[in-house]
Amino acid sequence: MDAVIDVQGLRKDFGRTRALDGLDLSVRRGEVHGFLGPNGAGKTTAIRILLGLLRADGGTARLLGGDPWRDATSLHRRLAYVPGDVTLWPNLTGGEVIDLLGRLRGGLDKRRRDDLLDRFDLDPRVKGRAYSKGNRQKVALVAALASDVELLLLDEPTSGLDPLMEEVFRECVEQERQRGRTVLLSSHILAEVEALCDRVSIIRLGRTVETGSLVELRHLTRTSISADLAAPPDGLSGLPGVHDLRVDGTRVRCEVDTDRLAEVLRHLAAAGVRGLVSQPPTLEELFLRHYRDELVGGRPAGRLP
């Protein structure tokens, strides 16, 4: 497997705060990889280590086959970065910033730049100080997307964009995927990751708690089942993998571990199924299950059962 990003056991401390505590991340060539976690989970720190802006305290990080710290300058020719918090020079216009960053990176596709400005509905003649947060974000996005690079590092790129522009952004990322570019998309907007990403890594408290394709992750999670049966069910509550069971006469609602689904369905079928609704778990649920613990009482990070 050709890993564009390969991070293992990454550690980073800021004074007494441990920002990264054994982070693993593997991004394959040509995939759009979602990097999910709440604010403060360490997403930005990890990306800044990958950019060679921060030096790791432990673990290994490889980027495009090189060392992100030592080979920073040469690696940067092959990637583009959109920071989560875009600040622009107050006296440079958006157009100037886009061109400058593109040139410093080693080239910019002029036609694509103009096309992106058009699609994002961005006026490039405005001075940096006069842009709104969303428009500053667009400046950084256009600069990154118009560059001819292999890898895009996007740190919460849609914060500040309105829903219309989020849609434009999704189209653009979809195009990048079709061109064979690799994208690392950090986000806490689950719907965005769900719509765009091939694989996802979920991090919490500086540690990777889950990684895989959405399909793989769903195996680890529960499907909601709502069934209307011919007769009251029998022995459902005793089955392994059934949770939150509610039986109301012949109506049954429950949550089922996805890998136990077949057995549960056999039981339901035995009682005679009149109607059945099953919903795959949304990323929202997946996510909530990881972070609910944090709200309840801080269970140590690790893979879920």
Added chain:
Amino acid sequence: MNGLAGAGALARLVLRRDRVVLPIWVTLLSALPASYAAGTRSLLPTAAEREQYARSIGTNPTFRALLGPVFGSDVGALGAWRSLFVLVIVGLASLLTVIRHTRTDEEAGRRELLGATVVGRHAPLGAALGVTFAADLALGALVALWMVAIGTPVTGALALGASWTVAGWLFAASGGLAAQLTERAGAARGIAIAALSGTYLLRAAGDASGPASGVSWLSWVSPIGWLQQVRPYAGERWWPLAAAAALTVAIGAGAFALSARRDLGAGVLAGRPGPAAAAPALRSPLALAWRLHRGLLAGWAAGFAVYGAVLGASAKGVQDMVAGSSQLADLLRRLGGAAAISDAYLAGVISVTSLGAAAYAVQATLRLRTEEAALRAEPVLATAVSRLRWAASHLAFAVAGPAVVLALLGLLAGLAYGLSVGDVSGQAPRVLAGALVQLPAVWVLTGLATALFGLLPRAAWVAWAALAGFLLVGQFGEIFKLDQKLVDVSPFTHVPKLPGAHLTVTPLAWLVAISAVLVAAGLAGLRYRDIR
């Protein structure tokens, strides 16, 4: 809603935010006229000496241009005359305070936060003007108090204090008006400072050639000229104060009228859109640094050029003035003649002014830290630009910038002095050398700031503290008989005092070497630390 609703609360906010700066400038500036007057009294103890002094400076065009006509030879009158330039600083402090609490807040978006609360449309301007007016009133009262305390007549002290207060009010109101005009605080400051300098230059032009000349009416066009005509300690006239106060009211009313008519965040003069694409030359870190530094460089260069011209033009005047005083003439003979006085004066002023160039060096170097802290370094360093190349692009201005401003200072001072003594080819290179010889000491500050930025970025402010320390050591080291070891810490101690002294190369070479080592240490630190 009442237009001034919430102004009281905002005024308290202004006072809270300025609780350190405001008392400092009010107290420091207020003490200057009394200290000048007391200094005049100890230097020229007899009335006859003072009269002679007043006559000599009163007929010298340079001094008339710089500080205006001399109306009396009384200690108070001479103190008031001498402190005219401080009056300009009072105006400057007042207008900056008002703009800081109006347009700067609005540009930064803080005003929006307040605008959504129960705050009237005029309240921010009202609060800023109210606090500044009160500060100016306190300043005027203190000026009068100090003057009475050193024993000058009460009427004159009141006239002087009142003229200072009204000057503060006038330029506070001008700052308030300028803040309504532009979207940017920087541009508003530029407009208000241009107005202040304009009134001062008009007065200077009118006063330079004396009351009999054809252009003396120019000082009557300038409000600073009016305030001068209050003539403290020399037959006080009160009506010019009323005229200046009336102008203040008119300007203030204009500011309020404009503030009622415009949108939040907008200015009367709309900002222009810039280019949609970058110029072909904007393709390197150095080109970016030029865009970020050119305003600062132009400002310092213009200031140093004007100051150099004034300095050079006044050097001959100092020589003449000293020649007129029996006590000083004695000193002068010991120093080695009239030309030596001019040399010592030029060398002394250039030496103090070079601390200004050092301030610029620190400011330009610490742009690196500003860029990093504002997260603007990150996008650049995420491209194929190495840390060293990025740092070097800014350091180019921290190294070459002070050289440019010092060269302008020396060049203009040398030309002006050369013209006044009729020896341009002889004097211009000497004075220019006097300015350029300061450069190695200035670079030590560039080096120190770079070292701090690279090794201890959070302690970068220490560069400013060091500069303040060097200033104190240089100004007061001899007066307070400080230990020579302490005085030697300042790089400026080791610079030969040109023109006049011998040029010694060894200390200069040392200073350059120290600067280079500091810069190298800073860059090495930058390579190995986190960018945050």
